[in-house]
Structure formats: C-alpha cells, structure tokens
Amino acid sequence: MSPRPQIDHIRRPQILGAASEVIVERGIAATRIADIAERAGTSGPALLYWFDSKDAILAEALSYGEESFYEATTRRLEQLERPGERMRLLIESSVDDYDWTLWMELWTRSLRDEGAAAARLKLDRRWRQEIEREVRAGQQAGEFPTEDAPERVAAIIACLIDGLAVQATLRDPEFPPGRMRELAIGITEQLLGAPLPELPEPSSKDLETSNEESGPLALAEGEQNDRPPG
Amino acid sequence: MSPRPQIDHIRRPQILGAASEVIVERGIAATRIADIAERAGTSGPALLYWFDSKDAILAEALSYGEESFYEATTRRLEQLERPGERMRLLIESSVDDYDWTLWMELWTRSLRDEGAAAARLKLDRRWRQEIEREVRAGQQAGEFPTEDAPERVAAIIACLIDGLAVQATLRDPEFPPGRMRELAIGITEQLLGAPLPELPEPSSKDLETSNEESGPLALAEGEQNDRPPG
DNA sequence: TGGTAGTTTGAACGGCGGTTCAGCTTTCGC
C-alpha cells in the first residue's frame, strides 16, 4: 500500500525520548520545540508532522520515561522470589535508578492539566499496588510479622519514598546520597517488622540486556535505529 | 526628605500576595504580569515600578506564602505546652490549613533556579527543626517512649507529610480528605510510641485575630490597607 | 523512468507578553 515503510514506530519514540531528556534538563516550562528537535536530530516542523502540537509531545513525553522505568523494574522483579527481596528491589530501584525530575514535573503539571493528572494517577496507583502485593505476599508467607493492612503499609511506604525523593532530588545537604536509601529501607523494615534481605548480585545474563535500558531515559542517539525493521 | 510618604512596605506585600494567589491558580509557568496586576488592582508597568522584573516578583512570591503560614503556625504553637499537643498542631496545620500548591511550584523551580533552591532549603530545614525540637522535648519529658534519634524521626515525619501532601493536593481518590491526616498522625504516633493528644478548642481570643490570617495566602483585597500608617 | 505517497525543510507568519518610555496625576514640604 505505501511505497515506503512507515516509520512512526521509530520516529515517535525517538522524539518522545528526546523530549523527556530536554524536559529533565530545562524543565517543562522552558522546553522549546527547537530544543527537542535539536536533541532528536531534526528540526521544528518535523516534530509537528508526527505530533499535533508541542503540548501533545510534552504530554506524552512526561509518562514515556516512567513507562520505560516500570517495564525495566518489572523485568528485574521477575527474577526474584522472596517478598522481602522483591520489596527491597522496588525500593532500591526507585531510590537509585530513577530520575525523579520528570516525575516532579508531572506532579506540577497535574495540578491543572487533567490529562497529566490521569496519567499520574494511573502510574502512581500501579506502583503502589506493586508494593501492596509484596506486603501481602510477605504477610501470607510469614516473612513480614506486621498485622497492618497491606494497603496502608503500601501507602505509607510510597508516600515516604515520594517525600524522600524530593529532598534527594533537590540536593538537600541533609539527605546526601545513601541517606534516602537508608531511611527508606529502614522505615520499611520497621513497618514490616522484618529485615529486608540483600539483593543477590545480578547474573551475567541480566547484564547482557542492560545496554538497552541503562536508565529509564536512556535513548539511542543519532540515527542508529533509524531504518525500517526489514 | 520625601514629599510623599513612601508606600513600598504596603505595595510590595500587596503585589506579592496577588502574585502568590495567581501562581496557585495558574501555575508559575502560566502566570503573566497582567494577571498579577489585575489581581492587585493595578496594571502591568506599575508592578515593574516596584520590582525589577517579572522573575523577581515570582521569586519573592514563592516564599511569601510560606512565611505567612510559618508565622501563623508559630503563633498558635506558643499557646500550647505539651510536646504531644505541639506536635499534633504542627502536623494538623500542615495538613489542614496549608495549600501545598505553592510549595510544589517551589520544588519544581528549585530544580534549576539556585535562588529558589536556597529559599526552599531554608524553609524546609526550619520546618524540620521545628518537628525535631518537639520530638526531643517529648523524649526528655518522658512523653515519647521512642529511642530513635530525634533528627531521624523528624526527617521521616517531614518527608512523609510531603509525600502525603502530594497525593492529597493532586486529589488522588485513594487519599480523600481526612486520610492524609489520619495517616500522618497515625505514623507519627507509631514512630513516637505514644498517642498525640487532641488539641484544645481554640480560645475566643484566638478567633479575634483570625480574620487577618484566614489561610496563609489570604490578603487584603482592594485598597483597604492602602494608606500611610500615620 | 516516472509517479506517488511519505517525510522533511526553510522561510515566513502572527500572536503573545515582558519591558520601556514619555508624560500624567497625586501628595506633601515650603
């Protein structure tokens, strides 16, 4: 039908990736179409060929990074069995491997933008349920002595991490790197009533795929992916 | 010296108040000089007579609201004796009487603006130390059984409140009004090892002054304060 | 080779909004 293979499944993620990078650097308010275009290696109007407007790009870019992070974490989660380990992975990945800048921009935009609010709600709820599931599993397996409602424990942990992340992201000197992790793990253990086991070293098999997911915002630069799949 | 009494101590707070109101409504990114001017009852260039630039207004406005809130809370704090009561007041006022919108805007701006970052740091630290002081006092008075470091407990409480506030401010259906309060109080009691006593009814004397502080962002509208103090 | 649809570009448009400026009004000291 089309004399040339369509490449929207290539271009659109490229643009969204470039956009989320620029947003992290400049902030959503200061992000210009020209910035995204430069980062993506094209120019202004090309972006508007793929998206209806600048606003549309920003809206999608905001949750694009979160999705990648969620998928990467979920994949690592599958390799762990015990609720304690899985819980530690959830906490440590959000502390160590995640750039909260984009998330904070999403918060602020959600104050007035319904679309952003809906996206945030969905992402946040999914994350909280991930935690809740582990709490429940740990309780049923007898690993976590707490008798608190899993839903309550999950809410507290999730909110605490959010709050800690703000301080850490804003470089509060009272929250140097490592303190966030220590506090998050510490409180979680206190809430659950049991220590969280250290994570096993990632196997070499895991490292093989790690270059395609080195951080949620990592993107192929330039044109290296820019050809039809055939 | 001056043929007419200078009124900068009147005008500047008026403008800053108007600015913070507009910021709450429209967000810092969408706030225009004309909006602030309209709210303050003047017009564009008048603002630039009192401030160097739009950016200068926004910068000051961001912490203006926080300062008012802090002062109001400090005043109420003086009327309470027991650390448990004082702690409850700290938590409840930040949950019930505070509009976190401005604070979230300050976070986002602090990501790239050094001035905002410094202001935020100062305000946040002051707040955390307020909590820490009560924790310590309660421990020494034997009211709080916990043996955790006050500084640690304070950090956790402050961060948790931040995180809860985000959910509540963004109208997360899982955090309806009241749940944030219940969780914040609950966790604090859990951390301290003792229940926080209910606050006594505010005396009628307190209510007398309440119209000048009905919320941290409340401002005299129109010109009612617009005359020299003499 | 020429046609076609997909994709990109340079240039130009147009509105929004911060800032400037030249005067006007107001208030007060003399």
Place this chain on the structure above:
DNA sequence: GCGAAAGCTGAACCGCCGTTCAAACTACCA
C-alpha cells in the same frame, strides 16, 4: 499655591517561539 518627587498609566516596542505552508527530497513501485 507651587514645585518636586513618588507613583502610575497607555501606548508602543520588540523578541521569542509555536505553527503554517509551499516546495523539495526520498524510497519504493510500475
């Protein structure tokens, strides 16, 4: 009153940036 400084205003200026548009380019197919 009168002059001077403080405070304010309307109008104009001007740069920035999102968007549009017509034309070019590219890859594929007949």
